[in-house]
Amino acid sequence: MLGIFASIIDGVLVGLVYGLAAMGLTLIWGVMDVINLTHGAMIVAGMFALFLLTSALGLNPYAALPPVLIGGFLVGVALYWISIHRMVGRPPLMSLLSTFAVNLVLIGVGTAVWGTALFNVDVSLPGITMGRYTFPGAHILAAVLAAVIAAALYLFLQRTRLGKSVRAVANNREAAELVGIPTTRVLAISVGLGVALAGLSGVLIGTLFPFTVLSGDGYQLKGFVVTVLGGFGNPVGALLGGVALGLLEGAVTPFVPVSWTLVIEFVLFVLVLIAFPAGIFRSRRGAL
Amino acid sequence: MSSMLRRPFFWIIALAVTAFALAPVYGNDVSLRESLLLDALYITLASNLNLMLGYAGYVNFGSIVFFGLGGYICVWLVNSYSWPLAPSLIVAGVGVSGLALIFGLGILRLRGAFFALATIGVIEAVQAFVENFTPWGGSAGIYLSGEIFKPLGGPAHALWVIYFMMVAVMGLSLYLSYAIKTSKFGLGLLAIGQNEDAAAILGVPTSRYKALVYSVSAFLPAIAGGLYFFKSAFIQPSDAFDLSLSTEALVVGMLGGEGTVTGVAVGAFLYEELRGYLLTSSTFANFQLVVSGALLLLIVLFFPGGLMGFVYSRFPRTQKVLE
Numbered sequence: 001m002l003g004i005f006a007s008i009i010d011g012v013l014v015g016l017v018y019g020l021a022a023m024g025l026t027l028i029w030g031v032m033d034v035i036n037l038t039h040g041a042m043i044v045a046g047m048f049a050l051f052l053l054t055s056a057l058g059l060n061p062y063a064a065l066p067p068v069l070i071g072g073f074l075v076g077v078a079l080y081w082i083s084i085h086r087m088v089g090r091p092p093l094m095s096l097l098s099t100f101a102v103n104l105v106l107i108g109v110g111t112a113v114w115g116t117a118l119f120n121v122d123v124s125l126p127g128i129t130m131g132r133y134t135f136p137g138a139h140i141l142a143a144v145l146a147a148v149i150a151a152a153l154y155l156f157l158q159r160t161r162l163g164k165s166v167r168a169v170a171n172n173r174e175a176a177e178l179v180g181i182p183t184t185r186v187l188a189i190s191v192g193l194g195v196a197l198a199g200l201s202g203v204l205i206g207t208l209f210p211f212t213v214l215s216g217d218g219y220q221l222k223g224f225v226v227t228v229l230g231g232f233g234n235p236v237g238a239l240l241g242g243v244a245l246g247l248l249e250g251a252v253t254p255f256v257p258v259s260w261t262l263v264i265e266f267v268l269f270v271l272v273l274i275a276f277p278a279g280i281f282r283s284r285r286g287a288l
Numbered sequence: 289m290s291s292m293l294r295r296p297f298f299w300i301i302a303l304a305v306t307a308f309a310l311a312p313v314y315g316n317d318v319s320l321r322e323s324l325l326l327d328a329l330y331i332t333l334a335s336n337l338n339l340m341l342g343y344a345g346y347v348n349f350g351s352i353v354f355f356g357l358g359g360y361i362c363v364w365l366v367n368s369y370s371w372p373l374a375p376s377l378i379v380a381g382v383g384v385s386g387l388a389l390i391f392g393l394g395i396l397r398l399r400g401a402f403f404a405l406a407t408i409g410v411i412e413a414v415q416a417f418v419e420n421f422t423p424w425g426g427s428a429g430i431y432l433s434g435e436i437f438k439p440l441g442g443p444a445h446a447l448w449v450i451y452f453m454m455v456a457v458m459g460l461s462l463y464l465s466y467a468i469k470t471s472k473f474g475l476g477l478l479a480i481g482q483n484e485d486a487a488a489i490l491g492v493p494t495s496r497y498k499a500l501v502y503s504v505s506a507f508l509p510a511i512a513g514g515l516y517f518f519k520s521a522f523i524q525p526s527d528a529f530d531l532s533l534s535t536e537a538l539v540v541g542m543l544g545g546e547g548t549v550t551g552v553a554v555g556a557f558l559y560e561e562l563r564g565y566l567l568t569s570s571t572f573a574n575f576q577l578v579v580s581g582a583l584l585l586l587i588v589l590f591f592p593g594g595l596m597g598f599v600y601s602r603f604p605r606t607q608k609v610l611e
Contacts, residue, residue, distance in 0.1 A: 035405070082585075086589055087588075093347050093401065094592065096401055096404055098585055100349075100535075100584070106581075112574040221408065263409075266412055269405070270398070273398050
């Protein structure tokens with residue numbers, strides 16, 4: 001019984017990180033109706049940035065967060081100009097294909113450089129022990145950091161002028177343009193933020209689990225499920241969706257093989273979409 | 289059918305298929321045959337994906353599932369039940385089509401981008417299932433013994449038989465694409481691709497058509513998968529559900545011009561020749577994905593009409609002949 005309880009607690013902790021991993025995806029999705037299929041690759045980029053910074057420069061794993069935030073933002077702005085700018089306002093399938101193409105390039109370069117070998121970053125933090133179970137310190141710290149980053153994003157979107165223009169653009173791009181918001185710049189910044197969030201979550205996930213160049217796909221898929229559960233572009237919703245997913249995984253893993261969890265999550269994704277066909281989304285759109 | 293025979297395009301396809309079948313026979317050129325076999329495979333996969341992508345406007349990232357499952361069913365029947373090749377292929381095709389119909393009725397209730405995301409889930413689900421499915425060897429896969437080639441007259445002869453069958457599957461794919469495009473069914477699909485709501489209001493049975501085209505687009509790729517893995521005499525999940533093949537089918541469709549029969553076939557041919565060159569060149573061998581990604585990006589950004597879009601705009605008359 002305690003085993004299931006512990007598994008669920010750990011599910012919540014990891015779920016908060018999943019929520020952060022989905023946040024960048026859902027932000028871009030909510031603001032410009034573009035599904036960024038490079039998201040998984042950007043998460044992996046964060047993981048490898050963590051690996052390189054800790055192994056080559058000997059940095060503390062958590063000190064990798066600020067450089068990844070800045071680097072991710074710049075990469076995101078570049079991504080916007082390369083593959084998204086010409087696609088905004090065109091059928092959503094076109095941006096799906098263009099970001100997918102960039103993803104192929106990134107994954108191709110990644111596998112050519114690093115192969116598909118497993119990488120690992122050791123984090124030694126004291127855990128918290130309850131009875132026979134110890135919750136790893138890295139899981140607790142990652143969950144706390146994920147919640148802090150989500151809160152920061154929430155405050156940015158709600159309280160700052162730039163954050164408000166991001167929400168305005170999400171709500172109605174033409175109207176935002178009419179009242180003098182530089183929409184193109186706001187779109188580029190949103191993609192920058194989305195990619196930066198992907199990188200940050202990559203760093204945190206890298207402190208929890210071993211990873212390969214191809215790990216991003218799984219987290220990207222979880223991101224879709226979280227978006228469906230939590231709604232568009234809403235950091236708090238993403239966090240809650242992530243926790244729901246983590247809870248599900250925590251409750252399910254003692255009983256089924258690990259390779260099935262993604263399948264169960266995807267069945268959930270399809271079921272939620274069928275149960276609320278376009279409903280929860282359309283009402284949520286622009287409600288950033 | 290008789291009206292089909294009077295159309296020049298019908299004979300263009302026939303000519304192309306004949307050329308494919310006969311080219312390696314002259315001079316008994318085995319390496320040309322192997323290269324053309326891959327061309328025929330790509331043309332089959334891309335043409336059938338095009339039924340979804342080009343006609344109905346639905347991106348299917350998981351088209352490779354049909355190919356892989358078809359391969360598994362065929363190899364399994366041959367290996368465990370000693371079935372001959374032909375009935376195994378037919379069961380593979382029919383079985384995968386049936387499965388696709390069931391899947392399709394579920395996920396095709398999703399529109400546009402959500403459908404595309406769900407197809408990624410289909411790959412994950414099927415791959416997880418196969419990796420845990422012991423009758424199919426789990427993640428180790430199934431090996432066929434050399435004995436299986438005996439009924440086809442020994443390995444050397446069998447490879448020729450498989451080649452001709454693959455070319456036949458390619459020909460059927462092209463005729464299927466053509467027949468659907470010129471039918472009422474195809475018109476309905478194209479209407480769905482333009483505007484699904486408007487199509488539904490005008491009386492196109494959208495959900496039935498979508499599920500049907502999803503199922504139809506599974507049939508020939510499943511048979512091609514059966515042939516391909518029978519030829520290799522080996523199948524394992526990572527080969528059968530190789531995402532890059534799915535991707536390449538998409539790239540090929542966009543390269544040639546989605547929604548056209550000629551463009552997709554020519555695109556598949558050109559792409560596979562290019563890929564063969566890249567794989568054998570020492571510089572690019574590791575960068576095959578990078579090249580297809582960059583190619584796809586350039587097409588999507590600058591030439592959304594693909595090859596045929598260019599040909600149609602430069603030579604408008606070709607639109608009357610080349611579908």
